[in-house]
Amino acid sequence: MDSVVVTGASGLLGAYVSVALSRRRAPFVGWSGTKEVPWAHRVELTDEDAVARAFDEAAPSVVVHCAAMSAASDCARDPDRARAVNVDATARLARRCDAAGARLVLVSTDLVFDGEHAPYDEDAARSPLSVYGRTKADAEDAALAAGDACVVRVSLLFGATVGPRLGFFDQQTRAIERGDAMTLFDDEWRTPLSLASAAEGLLLVAASDARGVLHLAGPERMTRLVMGQRLAATLGRDASTLRAASRTSAAGEPRARDVSLSTRKFCEAFPSWRTGTYEAEIKRAAQIARSAATTFGSGAAPPPLV
Numbered sequence: 179m180d181s182v183v184v185t186g187a188s189g190l191l192g193a194y195v196s197v198a199l200s201r202r203r204a205p206f207v208g209w210s211g212t213k214e215v216p217w218a219h220r221v222e223l224t225d226e227d228a229v230a231r232a233f234d235e236a237a238p239s240v241v242v243h244c245a246a247m248s249a250a251s252d253c254a255r256d257p258d259r260a261r262a263v264n265v266d267a268t269a270r271l272a273r274r275c276d277a278a279g280a281r282l283v284l285v286s287t288d289l290v291f292d293g294e295h296a297p298y299d300e301d302a303a304r305s306p307l308s309v310y311g312r313t314k315a316d317a318e319d320a321a322l323a324a325g326d327a328c329v330v331r332v333s334l335l336f337g338a339t340v341g342p343r344l345g346f347f348d349q350q351t352r353a354i355e356r357g358d359a360m361t362l363f364d365d366e367w368r369t370p371l372s373l374a375s376a377a378e379g380l381l382l383v384a385a386s387d388a389r390g391v392l393h394l395a396g397p398e399r400m401t402r403l404v405m406g407q408r409l410a411a412t413l414g415r416d417a418s419t420l421r422a423a424s425r426t427s428a429a430g431e432p433r434a435r436d437v438s439l440s441t442r443k444f445c446e447a448f449p450s451w452r453t454g455t456y457e458a459e460i461k462r463a464a465q466i467a468r469s470a471a472t473t474f475g476s477g478a479a480p481p482p483l484v
């Protein structure tokens with residue numbers, strides 16, 4: 179990979195991709211949306227001229243497209259903006275990659291599925307339940323219109339955040355450490371994957387000639403409640419403050435029951451890719467986030483994990 183553009187470099191996943199590239203001393207250019215981070219500059223993806231200028235300047239051989247309006251609740255609140263960011267901006271980026279002969283790797287989601295037919299492989303029919311899922315499914319089609327493109331659907335991501343923003347995982351960690359009561363779904367299953375392993379998997383795909391759709395997920399199927407309980411155990415804390423709730427009690431759009439992904443195709447294509455247990459990956463992500471805070475000179479270092 180001569181030069182890589184990472185979109186969404188200020189986000190949870192894009193920051194880990196940036197760290198992984200930086201550790202390999204690979205040349206990359208990070209693009210953020212609104213946030214100032216030391217490893218990226220701001221490029222508003224809905225601004226065609228800004229994207230054209232930034233693209234020509236970076237002259238990438240690969241674009242790892244992590245940027246998205248990623249919160250389902252934000253997408254439901256503003257479907258037009260969700261479409262503009264997730265679909266239209268991806269379509270323009272795909273056309274630009276195509277014209278420049280650059281490769282495009284789009285990060286997509288397990289939420290393109292309705293949760294009723296798990297485990298899902300790459301050929302399973304998509305039937306998203308949310309605005310977010312629908313825009314990501316359309317983004318997949320837009321990306322695959324490019325000549326050299328791969329869509330990587332990742333499952334629920336976990337791990338300490340690199341950078342200033344606190345993600346759900348950091349908030350959960352802090353709440354468990356403080357002993358705050360928390361309600362977690364015990365009827366929503368995912369195959370969670372660490373941000374570190376997701377970034378490493380994406381870079382394998384970026385450096386390959388794989389095309390089409392691949393699934394990248396963790397090895398275990400877990401509910402959100404079990405994830406919280408195992409996080410508490412990893413932190414050496416009491417899990418009794420974590421209460422079970424049904425996903426059907428949540429307000430807003432319906433939530434998918436079980437969007438577990440099968441990664442057989444990915445593991446066959448990339449036999450060197452490995453990920454650890456949930457507990458090992460929590461600790462690995464915390465180390466990466468801490469050392470990145472030192473390397474990049476910014477960002478909130480996560481609390482040490484035992």
Ligand SMILES: NC(=O)c1ccc[n+]([C@@H]2O[C@H](COP(=O)([O-])OP(=O)(O)OC[C@H]3O[C@@H](n4cnc5c(N)ncnc54)[C@H](OP(=O)(O)O)[C@@H]3O)[C@@H](O)[C@H]2O)c1
Binds near residue numbers: 186222243247335
């Ligand atoms: N997190 C998960 O569990 C998960 C699971 C499955 C799939 N995914 C997918 O993985 C990818 C990364 O997700 P994430 O969790 O890292 O999301 P995130 O933390 O919300 O980050 C989103 C990134 O996109 C950027 N962005 C948003 N709107 C933009 C715009 N209009 N112009 C330019 N940049 C814009 C944001 O920039 P600023 O913050 O600087 O504004 C940020 O860097 C997304 O495609 C998401 O759909 C995530």
